[in-house]
Amino acid sequence: MNSLVPLHPNNVRFHYRLPFGAEYLGNGRTRFRLWAPLAKTAAVELDGRHRVPMSPSLSSDEEGWFEVETDCEALTQYHYVLMSQIDGEISVPDPASRCQAGDVHADSVVIDASAYQWQTLDWRGRPWHETVLYELHVGALGGFAGVTQRLQELAELGITAVELMPVSEFPGAYNWGYDGVLPYAPDASYGTPEQLKQLIDTAHSLGMMVFLDVVYNHFGPDGNYLASYSPFFRNDTNTPWGQSIDFHRPEVVDFFAQNALYWLQEYRFDGLRLDAVHAIGDQSWLRTLAAKVRAAIALEDEEIGLEKRHVHLVLEHDGNAASLLNGGVAGESGSGKYEAQWNDDGHHVLHVLLTGETGGYYADYAIQPAEKLARCLREGFIYQGEPSPYRDNELRGESSVELPPTAFVLFLQNHDQIGNRARGERLTALADPAALRAAQALLLLSPQIPMLFMGEEYGAAQPFYYFTSHADEKLADAVRMGRRKEFSRFPEFADSAALDALPDPNSFSTFMASIPEPVAPEEDASAGQWMGWCYRLLLIRREAITPYLPGAIALDAQAIGPAAVYARWRLNNGTVLCITVNLGKEAVTDSSDTTLDALATLAGADVLFDSGGVLDSLAGGVLSPHSILVIREAAR
Incomplete structure (x- = not known):
């Protein structure tokens, strides 16, 4: 029932048969199935006129299910x-x-999922180590059609994967997407399926992957009817966003598992980013x-008769759950592991170094930030079981020292780290431009998987705010008051x-103020410089680093200032990638033994990137402010 439908060996229609919902069967027939244990009766009403009673499932192991098959066109x-x-x-709905x-309270629509004529039937994805992510908000870039128009220039820049913030149906016309309540429906304000x-x-025709941010830890506050007819939620515990989902119920577990496979197989997304999974009560569900x-994708390959398809799973997990990760090394069909996790530690310490901010969770990175950055580059996570001062010395994290660099998604900015600021400032408004460029070079040339946020490639100055469009004024006011309460703790408010x-x-x-303004590099000198910088760095990554990432290991990383x-x-060809970076405004002149060792490796090395005179200054025992040098030592 829940498999792809191959209509012809050379013309696969990617229709994922769901075991629930409205399944168009062809020939004007549709099957409807709903889990509603708290309902006495159920019916489906078609086009607001014709009501068809649904019958309880006759299967003894499907208690609470209602179903009917009836005449109903797509x-x-x-x-x-x-x-x-x-x-x-x-x-x-x-x-x-x-x-x-x-919107979320409107009627649902029967969809013939086999109708779309795919043009890239031979697309099998890309290996994880080739990933260069570009996170974007679909609405801010003009909906699905607007994003499609941007793909060519992103591919030319060197982006290999775009990551869409959540697109599941949410209340109103504009929203971050984390208030979604219908996780199978692309939001109507963005466009059609x-x-x-x-x-x-x-994207696939351009050689680019597409990732989707999915929310499996909560539902939004408006338009969620599930509690009215099903025991979908727990009464004994809550998340920061409302009632906890009951992952001990098999029907609930299957609802989200089917959702993941639906996006990956019917829409052919190349990967999923799972939002804030630390808020999921049953962590074993993540491995399941x-x-x-993995098993379903392997079966898909077998059924369709094509070579292995690359599908990637990425976590956001505040607990630094290293035991869930493999860095893309082991993608066997039964693996309960994830390719990578967003490396918030890496972001936080880089933000402290670039801005000097030490409030809130940045306090955990305020002391010896260079040493913490070195640990991030050497071992991935900074907190691997140490007490977090920000969290009242609660122990945070698991050891990540054995993981490859590709187990971590590194970034300088993302939707959270910009939009959850009171004024939504980007780093272009907070950091020295030269320091920011050096940090971007570190991001794009280090072996961790890099991610840019929309507009970052041309140094966008527009803020990115938190925004909603709740029609319910009480709910809208609650959001406003919540933001005021959150920021009232800061001295400036x-x-x-x-x-x-x-x-x-x-x-x-x-x-509207959160939409990054389109730029023409030939007309905007600053944007053109940023674009040129980014293009050059991604070209170096693609040619000199990416091919040699599988099996790469960190040798050492130390603070030298x-x-x-x-x-x-x-790297896996035996060469050694070396990065020397100074994000500070003062030169490093008191050379330690480590710095002298770095200088000694320069003879005969291949200089991949020099931000400007760094090689010459190092020869004189000085590491200039806001500078970076990337070299590659020959194999020994």
């Missing part, structure tokens, strides 16, 4: 009518809706999900006037 609008034990008669006729498939198809995805000046997250103007680090990695 594009028919529908909703379920339930007699709930909690709320009486209610009309609800399909929790597995593939498409909505409007076919337009999303065209985006992915176009990974293993199921001690008076009400400062808080009143904060952008209103529910205002359309806040969303208050904001300076020297790091070395052995």
Whole structure:
């Protein structure tokens, strides 16, 4: 039931058969299935006119399921009518809706998933070590069609994978996407399911992967009807965003596992980024999900008769769960491991070095930041079981020393680290431009997997705010008050006037101000310099570093100044990649033994990148401010 439908060996239609929801069967027939144990009766109402009763499943192991197969064409609008034990008669959208006729409270739409004609049938993805991520907000770039138009220039820049912030149906027309309530339906404000498939198809034709950010730790506060008819949530525990999802129930587990496979197989996404999985109560589910995805993709390859397809799973996990990672080394079908985790530690210490900020969670990185950056480059995570001062000395993290560099996604900016600031400032407004360029060179040339945030490639100055579009004014006001309360703890917002000046997250103007302005490098000198810098770095990465990342290991990394680090990695061809970087505004002149060792390796080495006179200054025993040198030692 839940498999791909090959219609012809050379014309595979990527229709993933779901075991629930509305499945168009062809010939004007559709099957509807819904898990509603807290409903006495259920029916599906078609186009607001024709109500078809649903029958309880006859299977003894499917208690609480209602189903019916009936005459129903694709594009028919529908909703379920339930007699709930909690709320009486209610009309609800399909929790597995593939498409909505409007917003989260509107009717769902029957979709013929086999209709889209894929043009890139031979696409098998790219190996994980080739990944260069570009995170973007679909709405800010003009919806699915707008993103599609941007793909060519991103491919030419050297981006190999775009990562979409969540696209599942959320309340209103603009939202970060983490308030989604219908995880199978692309948001109608972004475009149609076919337009999303065209985006992915176009990316594949350009040799680019597409990743999707998915939210399996909570549902948004508006439009979530699940609790009215199913025991989907726990009553004994909460997440920061509401009731905890009950991952001990097999129906709940399957709902999310099927969602992952649906995006990967029906839409042919190349990977998923799982949001804030530390908030999932049953952590063992993460291994179960990974293993199921690996096995299903291997079976897909066998059924279709094509070579192995590369599919990648990435975590965001505040607990630095190193035991869940493999860095893309072992992708066997039964593996319960993930390729990588977002390296928040790396971001935080780089932010401290670039801005001098030490408030909030940055306090954990304020003491000896260069030493902490060295550990990040050497071992991945900075916190590997040590007490976190910010968290009242709670122990945080697991040992990551044995993991390859590719087990970590490194970044200078992302949606959270910009948008959760009170004023949404990018690093272009906070850091010295020369220091920021040196940091970007470190990001793009180190062996960890790099990620840029939209606009970062041309030094965008526009802020990126937190924004919503809740129609419910009480909910909108609760969001405003929550933001005010959060920032009132900071000295700069001690008076009400400062808080009143904060952008209103529910205002359309806040969303509009978050859209990075398009640039023409030939007309904007600064943007052109940033683009040229980024292009040059990604070209070096592609030609001199990426091919040799599988099996790469860190040899050493040490602080050689208050904001300076020297790091070395052995690549799989036996050469040694060496990076010397100074993010500080003062030159490093008191050469330690480590620095002298670095100088000694320069003879006969291949200089991959010099930010400007660094090689000459090092020869004189000085590491200039805001500088970086990247060399490659010959194999020995």
